[in-house]
Every structure is written in C-alpha cells, then in structure tokens.
Amino acid sequence: MNIVVCIKQVPDEPIIRIDSERMTLIREGTESTINPLDRVALEAGLHLRKHNGGQVTVLSMGPPRGEESLREALAAGADRAILLTDPAFAGSDTLATSHVLARAISRLRPFPDLLLCGMKTIDSDTGHVGPQIAEELGIPQVCGVNKINLEEDSLVVERLSDGFLDTVKVTLPALISVSRECCPVRSLPLGALEIAFSQGDVTRWGCQELGVSEEEVGLKGSATRVRRLLTPAFTRKGEIVSGSPRLLVDRLIGTLEAVGLLDEEDG
Numbered sequence: 437m438n439i440v441v442c443i444k445q446v447p448d449e450p451i452i453r454i455d456s457e458r459m460t461l462i463r464e465g466t467e468s469t470i471n472p473l474d475r476v477a478l479e480a481g482l483h484l485r486k487h488n489g490g491q492v493t494v495l496s497m498g499p500p501r502g503e504e505s506l507r508e509a510l511a512a513g514a515d516r517a518i519l520l521t522d523p524a525f526a527g528s529d530t531l532a533t534s535h536v537l538a539r540a541i542s543r544l545r546p547f548p549d550l551l552l553c554g555m556k557t558i559d560s561d562t563g564h565v566g567p568q569i570a571e572e573l574g575i576p577q578v579c580g581v582n583k584i585n586l587e588e589d590s591l592v593v594e595r596l597s598d599g600f601l602d603t604v605k606v607t608l609p610a611l612i613s614v615s616r617e618c619c620p621v622r623s624l625p626l627g628a629l630e631i632a633f634s635q636g637d638v639t640r641w642g643c644q645e646l647g648v649s650e651e652e653v654g655l656k657g658s659a660t661r662v663r664r665l666l667t668p669a670f671t672r673k674g675e676i677v678s679g680s681p682r683l684l685v686d687r688l689i690g691t692l693e694a695v696g697l698l699d700e701e702d703g
C-alpha cells in the first residue's frame with residue numbers, strides 16, 4: 437500500500453505575528469513544529485504500512501526550513517520525504533496550496549493508494565486543503581476520520597458528525613483527513629532524529645519539476661485576497677461576585693434587569 441501523508445510546518449508559539457503590508461503570517465524567527473494532526477496522520481500511515489506493507493511518503497509545501505519537519509517525519513519512520521518549495525509559492529491561499537500538493541501527488545509513480553491529511557491546521561485552521569486536493573485529483577474523500585480499517589481495495593472508516601457515528605466505506609485511491617482520536621502519537625527517539633537530520637534525504641521540487649507556471653501559484657494563483665486583518669475587540673467584562681446564595685441571586689437578577697434581559701414581570 438503506497439501512502440502519502442501531507443504535512444504542514446506551523447508556528448510553535450502561542451502568539452502569531454502578521455505582516456501588515458502583505459497580510460501574511462510572519463514565519464521568520466519563529467519556532468516551528470509539525471501541525472499536530474499531521475503527526476496523527478503520519479502515525480496512522482505508519483500503522484497501515486506496518487500491517488499491510490508498502491511505503492509512506494511525506495509531502496510538505498513551504499519555505500526551505502520546512503525540511504526540518506520532513507526530517508522529523510523520516511525519524512518517525514517515513515520512507516521518503518519531498519519538500520515542495522519555490523519562491524513563487526509564497527503567499528498561496530488554500531486553493532493554490534492544494535494545487536501544488538495535487539500536482540506533486542499526480543507525479544508520483546505508482547499513484548498512491550491512500551492520501552492522509554490532518555483535519556485542519558493550528559495556524560490557518562481552514563480544513564480546505566485536504567478536500568481541495570481530492571477534488572483536483574478526482575478521488576473520493578472522507579474528513580474528520582477517527583478510525584481506519586483496511587478491507588482489500590477499500591477502507592471502512594468511522595467519524596463523528598453532529599454527535600452521530602458515521603461508518604463510511606470508501607474505495608481506493610482516496611483521501612482521508614484525520615481527527616486527533618485516529619491514532620496515538622509516539623514521541624520520537626533521539627537516535628532516530630540524529631540519523632534523520634544527518635543522513636536523511638529530502639527531495640525538493642519547485643515550479644519547474646512540478647510543471648506549474650508562476651501564474652498558477654503564490655499570490656498570482658490565489659483566488660482569495662486578504663484585505664484586512666483585525667483583532668476582535670472584547671467589549672464584554674467579566675465580574676466575579678461573592679456572598680451568600682440569596683445575595684448572589686439578587687445581584688444576578690439586578691444585573692440582568694439593568695441590561696434589559698429580564699422584565700420585572702418575569703421575576
């Protein structure tokens with residue numbers, strides 16, 4: 437079974453900084469990590485390989501430093517790592533990102549049986565990329581999967597939607613995006629990290645290798661433009677009150693009446 441896992445490198449910091457001119461995330465000078473759900477997707481891929489054989493290829497689109505995350509994936513056990521990097525990719529929205537990833541996947545021989553993604557990232561958080569890759573490649577997709585079982589040439593997967601458990605059968609090749617519950621994530625052994633960082637091989641593909649023009653990618657190839665970014669203003673103030681239950685109830689009723697949320701007749 438040939439599996440591709442899409443991995444995004446994301447900032448590993450609680451506060452992100454935005455370039456106010458370009459309206460893009462400032463990635464320089466920040467610590468980075470593999471998007472947590474992509475680690476889950478990788479573990480799920482490695483688990484399937486362990487029981488069914490085959491190869492796991494990890495794919496990431498991003499700046500050259502994305503190579504670190506791919507080396508971590510090699511340390512976790514991936515067989516092959518490909519970094520999609522080109523100055524022309526900078527500023528890509530989700531559609532342009534998916535286009536680059538789909539083009540890279542369509543170049544792989546044999547065409548992979550299974551594509552695994554995280555359900556969403558912790559930085560842009562759209563959940564668009566997986567479904568858009570599947571659409572561009574014309575293959576079926578199931579999102580938010582928390583359990584994967586392989587049955588000959590199809591997968592039977594489970595996902596929670598609106599509190600109900602869906603069981604879905606999907607023929608391969610297919611794209612699955614995973615939720616946190618799909619697979620436990622191991623911590624990486626130091627020795628494996630050392631080997632991956634000193635000897636691991638990361639292939640690089642840019643526009644030329646992918647056969648895409650600069651018009652199809654980056655800001656030029658993006659269907660969306662970020663016009664403005666605002667930090668939401670918090671107008672609500674919290675208030676902690678203490679005292680006897682009787683006093684607290686009176687206080688709460690008084691406050692609700694004062695802001696017009698409770699009529700005197702309601703009381």
Ligand SMILES: Cc1cc2nc3c(=O)[nH]c(=O)nc-3n(C[C@H](O)[C@H](O)[C@H](O)COP(=O)(O)OP(=O)(O)OC[C@H]3O[C@@H](n4cnc5c(N)ncnc54)[C@H](O)[C@@H]3O)c2cc1C
Nearest residue numbers: 442497527529530533553554556557560561562563564565
């Ligand atoms: C309207 C809009 C405009 C934007 N404009 C810009 C811009 O001008 N400049 C800019 O830098 N960014 C921009 N972004 C952010 C950029 O689109 C995202 O960083 C990128 O497309 C991934 O989207 P996401 O993080 O929401 O991924 P999601 O769709 O949440 O990711 C789901 C999964 O897809 C896979 N995946 C996602 N991205 C990658 C990747 N790069 N490589 C490999 N796998 C991946 C992972 O498995 C991930 O878990 C914009 C986003 C939006 C919504």
